[in-house]
């Protein structure tokens with residue numbers, strides 16, 4: 001059965017004390033996770049070790065980095081390598097978040113390299129894709145998002161792509177309070193699964209989790225996660241509020 005995942009993306013928010021308190025309030029809820037469910041916390045880099053320690057013993061909870069560098073090691077002041085993340089017990093890494101694409105000019109090629117490097121160190125990439133408003137208005141979202149997958153993921157063989165989690169995050173819905181409708185998400189997720197199917201076959205495509213991101217909150221999670229091809233969410237703002245994220249975890253099925 002495909003994994004259903006609630007992933008928190010704290011972005012550049014919270015002090016370490018606030019982060020600890022937030023984890024302390026949310027983690028008890030993860031004891032009730034069903035066998036096919038997982039929770040991931042993508043926390044700021046300075047808090048990764050703290051977060052890894054907090055989840056010790058919890059089998060279905062994971063810590064993700066929000067970013068990493070393409071290179072193995074060397075003179076790259078300020079960067080974090082996949083090996084460093086692996087060595088402190090981090091298991092996942094966000095790749096290609098729209099904020100990284102936009103503010104840090106990460107292109108398809110860079111993201112393909114990051115995916116490769118992450119997999120080399122057994123980190124699970126949470127690969128983000130999604131179109132800007134202009135593209136949606138021109139109804140070109142399918143071509144746009146398919147290209148993001150093709151350019152940064154489709155060099156992978158079947159065994160590797162199977163390890164990737166995909167997050168569809170329409171840029172116009174991120175942090176705007178504007179959520180894609182259930183029809184829009186199901187349509188896009190089903191389309192992405194078809195694209196995966198054409199390249200890797202139906203069986204493999206049916207096993208890849210595709211999360212939705214963009215203003216997911218307690219109030220809309222049940223509705224969003226109900227769609228057949230939506231396998232949970234990547235949550236920004238609402239993941240900073242224990243009660244909200246708790247309800248989002250409970251909305252998984």
Ligand code: PGA
Pocket residue numbers: 009169173174175176177213214215216234235236237238
């Ligand atoms: P949001 O962010 O939930 O605040 O819209 C989602 C994301 O960027 O991952």
